[in-house]
Amino acid sequence: MANCSIPAKEAECESTTKPNWLELPTDITTNILQRLGTTEVVTNACHVCPLWWNICKDPLMWHTIRIPFLMHTPYSCDDLEKICRFAVKRSCGRLEDIDIEYFATDDLLECIADNANIRCLRLAKCLNISSKVFCEAVGKLPRLEELDISYSGRLTYSLDVIGRSCPLLKSFKFARYGFNSHSSNEDGFMIAETMPGNEVYNDGLLAILDACPLLESLNLLGCFNLDFTESLQQRCVEQIKSVQWPRRNPPFENFLMIVYTSLS
Known part of the structure; x- marks a missing residue:
C-alpha cells in the first residue's frame, strides 16, 4: 500500500503545481500571446478559449506582425497571405512593424499600405511585388523609419521613390542576388541622391x-x-x-x- 500511495501523492502534487492559464491576469496572458509568432496566434492561440479570443481581438495585439517563410511550413503561400490579411485587418490601423518573407503579392502590399502608421517594413525575397505597386505603397507610408527589401529583385527601380517618399527613414537594406555591371553605378547614383543602396x-x-x-x-x-x-x-x-x-x-x-x- 505504501508503494502505491507514493505515485498518487506525486500526481496530486504535480496537478496542484501546474498553472491554470485561464486564471492568469489578462495583462500577463496578453504578454505571453504577443511572444508567439503571428501564424501561431492566428491558427491556434486565438481559438483556445473565449478569453484568449477576446484578447486577440485587441488591435494592440497586432501592432507587430512577423510571418517568416519556413522551409517545412505546413502552410502554402496562399495560406500565409490569408493569415497576414487577417492579422492586418485585426490591427485596425495600429500596425507599426511588419516582417514577411517570400509570399507577399501586389494585392497584399496594397492591403498593408492602408496602414499609414507603419514604421518598419521588411519584404525579404518577395519576388511577386511589382515596382509600380511598391512605389504606390511607399507613398502611403510617410512614417516609415526602417525598410528592408533584400533580394526582392523587381524593386530595383524604386530606390529614388523611396528617398522622396520616406523623409523619416533611418535604416535601409537592399541586397540583390547576382551581378549586373550595367546597373551597378546606376543604382549607386540613384541611391546617392536619396539614401544608401x-x-x-x-x-x-x-x-x-x-x-x-x-x-x-x-x-x-x-x-x-x-x-x-x-x-x-x-x-x-x-x-x-x-x-x-x-x-x-x-x-x-x-x-x-x-x-x-x-x-x-
Missing part, C-alpha cells in the same frame, strides 16, 4: 559617401568591382563607423548592403 563602382561609392553624411554602417562584402585606393579606404574609415570590406564569396553574394542610420 547596393552594388557600385568607385564613382558610385564616392557619390554615396558624399550624399550620405550620416551613414554609420557600410557592408561591402562581395563587392569585388570596387578598386580600393589608399585615399578611398581612408575616406571610408574616417567617415564610417563600421565598414565590412569585400572578401571572396560565391557569385550570388556579390552585393553591397548599406544601412543608413540617423544619428538622432
